[in-house]
Each structure stands twice: as structure tokens, then as C-alpha cells.
């Protein structure tokens with residue numbers, strides 16, 4: 001039995017699982033997405049509204 | 054490290070002693086705010102019932118502000134912190150990171166919540182939970198919210214730190230369990246939510262003490278909703294995690310596909326928070342591109358994720374039940390489910406109510422054009438009482454019935470009442486939400502003290518049906534409140550007078566037992582089901598859901614088309 005263990009290469013972990021297993025990468029994604037698409041984009045539209053004279 | 058552990062003889066779960074006390078403290082603080090918020094709900098409901106019209110206008114707005122904040126922020130988030138600690142330290146069988154800091158966080162949250170309440174009940178902070186500038190509250194109102202938010206943020210990082218410890222100390226194998234992954238999703242959304250809250254509330258606080266001269270209302274509203282709406286998404290992720298946990302606890306059910314469920318949580322992490330934009334659908338100054346991207350293209354991916362969870366949770370229950378021999382026809386598994394166990398019935402009513410009432414109405418309202426029909430009407434609180442009360446609150450109530458013996462080591466008192474509690478609360482609240490949405494469809498405003506406009510020069514006359522619907526809403530609200538009171542009586546009573554379960558001893562080391570809360574998990578889906586489907590009953594339920602959804606959606610487009618005649 002121990003022979004077979006040595007013979008098989010370590011199980012390859014799929015990329016997706018690597019992503020899902022990394023809480024800090026997920027944290028980055030979960031903060032970056034809404035910051036860019038909601039806050040930054042939204043705030044840019046608001047600050048470019050021309051001021052009434 | 055002087056960490057002490059105990060193993061629960063009922064569930065096999067292992068508790069770190071400090072984490073255990075912290076969970077208790079946070080859960081109890083949450084329940085106290087549920088009590089306060091519940092009393093306020095009674096006053097608010099009796100005022101919006103035109104036949105009773107209990108409070109004078111200024112007290113009504115003060116009470117409504119307090120009800121919104123105590124329920125939506127304090128009750129829910131205190132309880133969620135308990136859930137985060139449970140899903141990390143307990144489910145991963147490891148010590149909690151920095152327990153001292155966790156106590157500091159708890160203290161900040163407690164001081165913050167009391168401060169905000171004092172500010173509101175002084176009477177000069179009746180700015181509603183949304184506190185839109187240029188309405189100004191007392192500085193203590195903003196300060197309280199900021200302190201609370203900082204405490205909650207620290208707790209989120211303690212959760213993340215605990216994940217790191219569990220990995221370093223090898224207390225679990227492979228990936229974190231799905232329930233913990235759901236809690237991680239909630240935690241990530243919470244970090245963004247609380248950061249947005251700080252970005253907007255700190256300047257608003259400075260403005261209230263006179264250090265800043267002006268807060269732009271649209272800027273306030275945009276950033277505030279990154280906080281206000283995303284916090285609802287913490288709730289969704291947390292209660293979905295609780296659904297999975299309860300399916301595992303009550304049935305030993307295993308998720309139908311870990312991969313699919315985790316991917317659905319990933320969709321939440323990426324897209325759920327963008328939906329905050331639906332609160333600005335009628336605001337000029339922001340482009341339709343921004344509105345449509347954030348509320349449809351992105352939001353529908355998150356809605357898809359909710360549908361996945363709504364399908365896989367009952368699906369896994371169905372498979373588990375069929376394995377136990379309830380394999381006849383489409384629905385024997387559901388008929389023979391433990392409907393008398395409030396842990397299960399609460400979870401299932403939460404799931405159905407959230408999906409059918411909250412989900413469908415949410416997608417309707419989140420559509421830019423359709424939003425115009427119901428914007429700022431009672432439809433809106435109708436929708437979110439279905440999501441955050443039937444969905445989140447009821448799921449947390451169901452979990453409590455599990456936690457009383459396991460965490461608090463007490464027997465649940467009044468088991469006969471406990472059996473009925475989820476039905477009273479869930480069905481009462483479901484009807485309450487429906488009647489509110491009905492009144493909203495007729496145009497009745499939310500947060501409105503007197504829809505009769507007595508004595509006002511520009512009155513508007515609502516149809517008699519609106520008055521009828523408000524009456525029905527109030528009566529169903531009262532039924533739900535009886536259910537809420539029953540919950541409070543049972544939980545508080547059990548902690549005070551429930552029979553103590555046999556004492557447990559604490560030891561220094563963890564038991565490297567691998568995660569298996571409740572019954573042993575079921576291995577594969579082979580051999581059960583009808584016509585090649587492992588979960589045909591759930592499939593039929595999903596079709597019913599889809600048909601109701603599509604019909605309702607198009608009925609509203611028809612409605613919209615009749616708002617302005619073209620000829």
C-alpha cells in the first residue's frame with residue numbers, strides 16, 4: 001500500500017478550488033467589485049454633474 | 054494559550070470556552086434588541102392601522118426610526134456575529150482568534166447601540182433608519198452607529214483570523230465546510246458594507262458637530278446605500294448558511310453539489326452588493342448605464358445564486374428523506390418531514406417565504422422601469438419584511454431552538470408553544486408582507502403618518518380597498534407579533550428557567566474529531582428519486598416558483614403600460 005502512495009503524484013487541485021479556498025483573495029474580490037462598479041463609477045457620475053450657475 | 058474546550062454530548066460539536074461565552078453574549082444582546090424592536094413594531098403597526106392611528110406624528114417618526122435601526126442593524130448584526138463565531142471556532146473545532154479583542158468589539162457594539170438609542174429617544178434624531186442628509190440627527194446618533202460599525206468590523210476580522218488559525222493548526226481537512234463558506238461570504242460582504250458605512254457616516258458626524266459645512270444629498274444617498282443595502286446581503290448570506298446548517302442538523306442532509314453551492318456563494322461575493330443601486334433608480338444625476346449595469350446584468354447573477362440555494366437546500370432535504378424511505382411519489386418526503394420540530398419548520402417557512410414573497414417582489418422592484426410603480430410605497434417595507442423578517446429573522450429563530458440545548462445547555466421550555474411559534478410568526482409575517490405590498494400597489498406611501506391627509510390643503514383620496522388592506526396588514530402583524538412574543542418568552546424563559554442539561558467538563562486540548570454535526574452525512578444520491586431525478590419534488594417546486602415569477606413579472610409590465618395612456 002505504501003508503495004502506491006509514493007507512486008501516485010499529489011492530487012492536482014483545480015484552479016477554481018484554489019480560488020474558493022483562499023479567503024483573502026475572495027475578500028479582495030468581494031470588496032473590489034462593488035467599490036469599482038458601484039462606488040467609484042457612481043461617485044464619478046455625481047461629481048461630473050455640472051454646477052448650476 | 055489557555056484555551057479550554059468542551060464537547061457537546063448532544064451534537065458532538067466542540068466549543069472554545071471564551072468563544073462560547075462570546076456567542077452567548079452576542080446572541081443575548083441581539084435578542085434584547087429584538088424585544089425592544091418588537092415593542093416598537095406594535096406601536097408603529099397600530100399607528101399605520103387607520104382605524105386605530107395610535108401615536109401622534111412626531112412620536113410615530115421617532116418610533117419608526119428606532120424600530121428600523123434596532124431591528125435591522127442591532128438585532129440582526131449582534132446575532133450574526135454569534136453566527137460568525139459559531140461557524141469559525143465551533144465548526145472548525147479551533148480556538149477563536151484574539152478573544153480579548155472580541156470582547157472589546159462586543160463592548161463597542163453595545164456602547165454604540167445604546168448611544169444611538171439614547172439619541173433617538175431624546176426625540177431629536179427622528180431621521181429614519183436611512184438618515185438622509187440634509188436631515189440632521191443629534192451627533193450621538195451617528196457616533197453610536199460608527200462605534201457599532203467599528204465593533205462589528207473588528208469581529209469580522211476575528212472571524213477571518215480564526216480561519217487562519219484553523220488552517221495553521223490543521224483542525225480541518227481539505228476545504229472549509231460549506232456552512233463556514235457561507236459565513237465567510239457574509240463576512241466579506243460585511244467588510245465592504247461597514248467600510249462604506251464609515252466612509253459616509255464619519256463625514257456626516259463631522260457635519261452634525263459643525264466641522265463640515267455641507268453634505269451633498271445625492272452623494273450621501275449613493276454611498277449610504279452601499280452600506281444600507283449591502284447589509285441586507287450579509288443577512289441573505291448568513292441565513293442561507295443557516296439553512297444549509299439546519300438541513301445538515303435536522304436530516305444529516307449533504308449539499309447536492311458542494312461545487313454548485315460554493316459557486317453560488319462566489320456569485321454573491323462578486324455581484325450581490327452591486328444591487329444597492331436599486332435604491333437610486335428614480336434619482337436623476339446618475340446614468341441609466343450605471344443603474345442598469347448594477348441592478349440587472351449584475352444583480353441577476355446574484356438572483357441566480359439565490360435560486361441555486363433555494364433549490365439545493367430543499368433538494369438535499371428531499372434526497373436525505375428519500376434515503377430514509379420516504380420515497381413515494383413526488384411529495385412524501387415533504388409530508389413526512391418533521392413539521393413539529395421548530396428547527397425544521399422555521400427553516401422551511403423561511404426558505405419558502407424568502408423565495409416566493411421576498412425574491413419575486415425584489416426582482417420586480419429592482420427593474421428600473423417597474424420600480425416607478427412602487428417606489429417609496431408600502432410595497433418596499435412589504436418586500437423587506439418578507440426577506441429580512443420571514444427570511445433572516447425566522448431562520449435565526451429556528452437556529453436558536455438548536456442552540457438553546459447545544460450552546461446554552463438548557464432544555465427548551467414550553468415545547469408545545471415552540472412547535473407553533475414558527476407558524477404564527479412566519480405565516481403572520483408572510484400575510485403582513487403581502488397586504489403591505491397590496492397597499493403599496495395602490496400607491497399608499499411608506500413612512501406615512503396619515504393617509505387620510507386630515508386637515509391638509511392638498512389631500513389625496515385613496516380607494517377604500519387601501520384602508521381595508523392596511524387593516525388586514527395590521528391584524529396579520531399582530532399575529533406575527535404573538536409569534537415573536539412566543540419566541541422571546543421561550544428563549545428568555547429557557548435561559549432563565551429551562552432545565553439545566555448535564556454539566557460538561559472543559560479540557561485543554563481539542564479533539565481532532567472530523568466535522569460531523571448531527572447525523573452522519575449521506576454519501577451519494579444513487580437509488581432514490583423518480584424518473585431519473587434525484588429530487589423530483591424540489592424540481593416541481595422550482596417550476597411552480599418559475600411560473601409564478603414570470604407571470605407576476607409580466608403582470609407588472611402590463612400595469613406599467615397602463616400608467617400613462619398613449620392616446
Ligand code: HEM
Pocket residue numbers: 094095097098101117118120121122124125128129181182183431434438441442446485498499500501530531533534537
Ligand atoms: C412582528 C414583527 C414586525 C412588525 C409587525 C413590523 C411592522 C412594521 C411596520 C408597520 C413598519 C412601518 C412601515 C412604514 O410605515 O413605512 C415597519 C418598518 C420597518 N421594519 Fe418592521 N416589523 C416587524 C419586524 C421587523 C424586523 C424583525 C425587522 C428587521 C429585521 C424590521 C425592519 C423594519 C425596517 C427596516 C422598517 C423601515 C423603517 C423605515 O422606514 O425607516 N421589522 N415595520
Ligand SMILES: [Cu+2]
Pocket residue numbers: 281282285328329331332
Ligand atoms: Cu436594497
